[in-house]
Amino acid sequence: MLPKLTRYTRPESLEEALKLLREPGSAPLAGGTQFLAAANPDIEQVVDLQALDWRRIEVAPGWLRLGSLATLAELAQAEALSGPAGGLLRQAARRAGPNTFRNAATLGGLVGARLPVSELLAALLALGAELELAGEAPETVALDAYLDEPRGLIAAVRLPWPQAGAGGAHAIGRTPADTPIVHVTAWAGADGTRLAAGGVGARVARLARAEQALAQGVEAAVSAAAALEPPGDFRGSAEYRRAMLGVLLRRVLRDCGVKD
Amino acid sequence: MDIQLTLNGERLTWAVGPRERLLDVLRREGCFSVKHGCETGECGACAVLLDGQLAATCTLLAAQADGHALETVEALSRPGQPLHVIQQAYVDTGAIQCGYCTPAMVMATLALLRRNPDPSEAEARDALSGVLCRCTGYVKPVLAALRAARAMRGEALPPIDFGQGHEAPPGLFGGRPGGGAPSQADEPATPRGDGASTLLARVIPDLLIRAEGRKSVGQSEPKKDALKLVKGTPSFTADMEQRGLLHGKLLTSPHAHARIRHIDTRAAEALPGVHAVITYRNVPRVFYASGGQSYPNPQPWDQLSFDTKVRYVGDRVAAVAAETPEIAQRALALIEVDYEVLPAVFDPEAAMQPGAPMVHDEPDAIGILDARRNLVCHIDALVGDMAEGFAAADHLFAREYRVHQVQQTPIEPHVVTTWWDGDERLNVLTATQVPFHVRRMLAPLVGLPARRIRVIKPRIGGGFGVKQEMLIEDVCAHLTIATGRPVKLEYTREEEFRSSRSRHPQIIRYRAGVKNDGTLTALDMRVIGNTGAYGTHGLTVQTCTGLRGLSTYNCPSRRFDCDVVYTNLPAPGAYRGYGAPQAHFATESLMDEIAAELGLDNLELRRRNWVKIGDALPMGGQLGEGAGAIPTVLSSGLEQCVAQGMAAIGWHRKFDPAWRAAPGQPHKRRGLGVAICMHGTAIPGLDMGAASVKLNDDGSFNLLVGATDLGTGSDTVLSQIAAEVLGVPSEDVLIYSSDTDLTPFDTGAYASSTTYISGTAVKKACEEVRGQIFKVAAEILKLDSTEGLRLGGRQVWAPDGQSVSLERVALHATHVHNQHQIMASASYVSPECPPPFAAQFVEVEVDTETGVIEVKKIVMAVDCGVAVNPATASGQVEGGMLQALGYGLCEEMAYDDEGRLLTTRFGDYRIFAAHEMPEVQVILVETEEPSGPFGAKAVAEIPLDGAAAALANALYDATGVRVRQIPLTPERVWQALRAAEARRSPVEESEAA
Structure with missing residues (x-):
């Protein structure tokens, strides 16, 4: 209503x-x-916003630009999303929900909703996404900055492209396609390894401390992540989420080939 | 505002409001195939094609569709036209049960096949992932999609193998199969085909079944109502329009326990468009029990249409009837309620303690055992001598199991429309499993004699027990009486979650005495059943828990002791299985625990104790509404079920260490689990069904039954039984079910009774009609007697080879000589309650680091007697196992500390979707039940019984960790694994701490 x-x-x-x-x-x-x-x-x-021309997925020199009105179904099938980084995004879009959801939900809507759990947001964070915000003074902001402090109207999501590297994403749910209790995504690229997780805070977020600690090894990153204080709910307690963050961190880092 | 769109190829202009949902506009404009199942886009019953893509219309504004093209199932085949190949595939494969989500599934399939003419099974599952189905387990819809793909590619369609039946392998029947010993020779009776044509395996032990030459019984005939369901023709309660219709809406309690000091409805009444507001102040105070059960309804009678007290978050406070749903909603917000909030209690053991909040402190409720201690009733039963039983044991076991609250979640929510007809009788069109009970129970609440009430059951979008209640019919009736207008009351999904019914949570404490060889000597079952705020099915569900927990296995000493307790939770009620899934989780976990402790094979232990043909079921004489005589097992295919199930799941792998560890994944463990299930068939001496059969002058028959098809296919099964007796194809049987004015009485669709009870009534009525037909035929054929006459192929055949058509018999009887209507009615109530048996197997892979259980395969081999329609019977098992998986793994009604339900939408309350189901296999092991119609017994509820225990047993098999509480969520399993780890290495644990 x-x-x-x-x-x-x-x-x-x-x-x-x-x-x-x-x-x-x-x-x-x-x-x-x-x-x-x-x-x-x-x-x-x-x-x-459907009449706005914000649906295109295009590759420009150095950038992948995803129109904010592109649906998750379009992202999941987009040929422009190539290579390991594209695969990470496509998989996250495909896993975002059943086909009815993917056919309707848009990338901009998903970002704007700032969900506490979203593997696609985590993939975008791990790949260093930026947002093109429309307004009187158009600006580009980092996705994590927007998630902290939303403003403006999202015209597009931009990613440095192509990105060489390796990624990994793992999630835990009550059933294979359930909204995850905890999920972690990692991207090990030329400029280092980025980590993002959902289900361990108010919003999907970068694991900044774990990223920094990674220089001291995987277990150091896991320890750093354990300092988070996740919320608990009927899907899983804070204790469980904290423990699973560590388990999944190890797995995504293994997938990325990050060695201890 | 006006919107322009293309609907099914037609360019239209519609005037819509800015906040109208596309779903509502489509239905208003006559697209009734588009169904309401939720408001969050998660069930998909409202999905249509928007520019060719499947989209939920409940989360779209109508205005968003401006300029776009919509397609609904109405476009695929207009009335009178043949079906589209996709629709035909859904009909042919038996993919339709209640049919509420079928139009959306058909459109999902169309969208898939347009872009991908040759989809894989995974792609078909993904295409259906947005449409939740509670009936089919998606097995046959996926098959339908793949079959439709073949048809659309122009390929020849192979016949669908519904299991044509094959003889049992030698040694299986009567003999003892391989037992628990590992064997590579475990071969499934029928290997799975390419998925496109083989649906299920059937084992038919008794060659007599085919020797009798049955034509209709035993055939997987298409559903009688398939046409209207697959075309989306208006058939459900919400599809029937009434001029001048008002919309009802319930105001419910925000508090778990409160007294209403004062309620002010003046502002709501003054809102333009509001026609009535009803509360405890203007509705009579008449106590009742809402459970749809036989007269006299079991006590306590502790409910009122509206009370001065609310007992759970979601309990009724007031109701409004208004011109639109929106005005009704606004009116609710204007009702001022002054609550005195009271302490609440949610834990059933705390509720029994002195000083606990009294859920029912009203002095005038009827039949509460001890309201001060929140005790609804106490149930006990004893067979033998417990002290003797325990004294004879070599080992004693004491275990506690806990089961939780889950919901039925039919995709069609509760919905009812009431109106005064021209004779000023109150008509009640309602999605109910119990139309006759509703009329009888409604009459005193609304102060009308029952003869002034007519209850009509149209097609039902699933029930699973939640519609075995008179849940909201009284509210709607009060509103029609208050306004004189037709009123529709339809739950939202959130209301369905908050304010309907669910499965009883229980604490089950078993004590068992066992000899060294595994023979049971004593079983003592103590149950605390939490019936929430109201008694409704509290007595009878818990009684069934005792019956089912203490009947599968022979044991000289058995005791059941149960307290049914009030708390401030939403009242549970009837949910498919009805106390048995709870009992089976405990019993079948316990049997595995005993086997493990004694070092016995878990199947051998069960076999040593399970009931066999000729064994008495003494608890049946004490527990149950129809209690009295002690039933005896007359048929059992349990041994064969176990053998078939073992083969299908690959039981030998349990003994193969190489299989049990997943290669390259040291944190994964594989395991297999089993549970034995035994259920009942109807309530003996109580459940009654009746039918009337009339020969029409063209040789067709009208079959009127009180039995209530809620999507299961009972209309089809009953028609097949009639066709078999009457010697006609079942298309000549015109069935009409459940209308209190037109059809004979039936207790309703519950207790796994319809095929057995109503089916026998149909068979008897048809046999009576057959006798009348024979008399007329003998006259026409100038025979001295009717001896030796038989029916077949729409003819009456004489022993000398002469024949006369049924049409001629009918014309003769109505027009030519000694004119009379050939017609008969019959009733049936059974002294027996023949148990169906089943063996439930699951294969799991457990992630020991996260606690996630991945179910790889689920198999059930069921002895349901003769399957009258193998397609509908196996469909029952497939859909039932989906619900049972949810019970064991992921479904749970979760509350906050104040008793507020947290899981009020699909997604939060997770039910399995098409793309995440494990492999499902059903095997029908058919036996001939001597007391059943054509050898049939029940199949409806037993699929709910075994999965939870089989999962817990598989988890144990995989990891050595026993979890005695469901659901087996990742966190619960992880905690158990961690605790076991700590027990194994206490030193390291203390160091770590």
Whole structure:
């Protein structure tokens, strides 16, 4: 139920979208998978972004640019997502949910929702993603900075491309396709190893301390990660999540070929 | 605003509201194939093709579809047109059960095959992953998708092998199979085919079955209701429109335990569009029990339509009828309730302690054993002498098992529409398993004589017990009475999770006495059953736990002792299995524990003790509503079930160390688990079914039954039984089920009773009609007697080879001479309760670092007597095992400390989806049950019984760790593994600490 929602708009241009979004009670709408399910009662106007040309997946020199309105299904099948890094992204997109979800959910919507658990967000973090934010003063921000402090309208997700390296992703769930209790993704590239995890904090996040400790070896990274204080819920307690973070860290690092 | 879209090829302009969901608009515009199952896009019943892609329409605004193309199943085959090949494949493979999610599955298949004409099984599973199904276990839908692919590629379709039946291998029947000894010779009776044509294995021991020349019974005929279900034709409660319909909505309690000091409904009543607000203040105070059970309903009668007290988060407070669901929702927010919050109790043992909060302190509830101690009832039963039994034992075992609360989650939520008809009788169209009970139970609550109530059951989108309740019919009826208008009340998924029914959590404490050779001498079962806020099925479910826990194995001394306890949790009720899955988890875990401790083979130990043909079931004489006579086992294929199951799961691998360790993965351990299951078939001396059969003047028959097909296929099975007796193809049997005005009585669809009880009633009625047909035929054929006449091929045949068609018999009887209607009715109630038997096997791979159990394969070999329709029978087992897997592994109603349910949507409450199911194999081991119609007994509930214990036993087999509580979530398993590790190396552990 969205009791206050009285206006549906579908702007044809970014300027129009931004103008509409400045109106009080406005919210952007992409695939809708979270919008209607969450049913925020304060929303008065939805600004459906589907008419914006933000769906393309393209490779430019040095960059992979993923339009924020690309669906997860499109990401999962995109040929542009090649090599080990592309494989990591495609697998994460495919595992994000059943086909109905992947067909509707968009990359920008997924990022904007800042879910506590998302293997795709973790893969993007591990691959050093940045966001192109639209607005009066368009800017590019690192994905982890956005997750800490969201702002603006996500036009695209950009990744340095191609990336040479190796990646790994592991997750634990109650069933094979369940929302993970804990998941960890690693990417060992030319500029070092990045680690990201979900289910161990309020949001999917980089494991900065574990990354730093990695210089002292895998077990040092595991110890550093153990300092996190995950939330506990019916899927798994804080204690379990903390322990599993270590187990999965070892596994993803092994997959990346990171030796102790 | 106006939106323009293309729907099934037609360009349309629709006026929609800015916040209307696409689902609601599609249904308003007549696309009834698009079903409501949830509000979060997670069940997929509402999925359509949007620009060719499968999309859930409950999470899309209608306005989002502006400019797009939609396709629904209505486009595939208009009324009167032949089915699309995909639809035909769903019908032919038996992929349709309740049919509520079938249109979405068909569209998912269409989307798949358009982009991929030759999909693999994994791709087919992924294509169906967004559509949750609670009935089929996805086995046959996946097969349907692959078969449709072949058809669309233009390939010839092989016949579908529903297990044509083969004789048992020599030595299997009557003889003793390989037992627990390892054997490489374990070969499945029927090897699995290429997945595209072989559905199941059947073992038919008794050649008489085919020698009799049965034409309909034993055939996997398509479902009688397949056409409407696969076309998405309006058939379900929510699909039936009423002019002037109002929408009902329930206000429920935010507190687990509170008294309502005051309730002010004036603002809600003043809201334009609101027609009635009902609370305890304007609804009569009449106590009842909501469980749909035979008269007189078991006590306690501790429920009211509305009370001055709420007893769980989600309990009823008030209800509103308004012009739209949205106005009703707004009105709820305007109802002011002043609660006096009371201390709540959730733990059943704490609830029995002095000083615990009293869940039922009202003085006028009827039949509570001891409200002060929150005791609903006490159940006990004794066979033999416990002291003697334990004295005779060489070993004593004492174990405690805990089982949790899970929900049935049919994809169709509870939904009911009520209205006054022209005769000012209250019509109740409802998704119920028990229409006759609903009418009888509803009458006193609404102050109408039962004759002024008509209950109609349309197609039902699954029930699994949760619709064996009069759950919301009274609320809807009160609203129609208050407004004079038709009212629809339909639960959201969140309401379904919060405010319906579930499976009883229990604490089960076993004490067992066992001799050195494994013979049981004493079994003492103590159960504490948590029935939540209301008694409803509390007595009877827990009674069944005792019956099922103490019947599978012979034992001279047996005792059952059970307290059923109130707490401030949502009341559990009937859930497929009805106390037996709880009992089986404990019993079958215990049998493995005994075997391990005594160093015996776990199957040999069971075989030594399990009941065999001719054995009495003494607990049946004490526990159960129909208790009295002591039943005897008349048929059992258990030995064969075990042999077949062992072969199918590859039991010999259990003894192969090389297999048990996963190569290259030292943290993985493999194991196999087994559980033996025995269930009942109907409640003896109580469950009654009736049927009436009428010969039409074209030679077809109307078959009216009270039996309630809730998606299981019982209409089909009953038609086949009728067709068999009447010598006609079952298309000549026009079945109509469950309408209190039109059909004879039936207790309803529960207790695994329909095929056996209602089927026997159908058989008797048809035999009576057959006699009437013979008299007319003899007259036409100028025979002196009816002796030797038989029916077949729509003809009556005389011994001398003459014949006369049924049509001519009918025309003769109605138009020519001695005119009369050939018609009969019959009822059946059984003194017997023949147990179906099954062997449940699972293969698991356990990740010892994370506690994750990966189920590789699940096999059940079931003796359900003669399978009247092997496709529907195996479908029952496949879907049942999906639910049983969820029970053992992942499904759980989780609460916070205040008793608020946390798992209120699919996703949080995880049920298996198509792309994560293990390999499922069903083997029907058919026996001939002498007391059943054409040798049939039950199959509906037994698939729920064994999986949880088999999983726990497989976990033990893999890791040596015993977990006595379900579900076996990763964390629970990990904790157990860690504790075992600590026990093994206490020194290192203390150093680490």
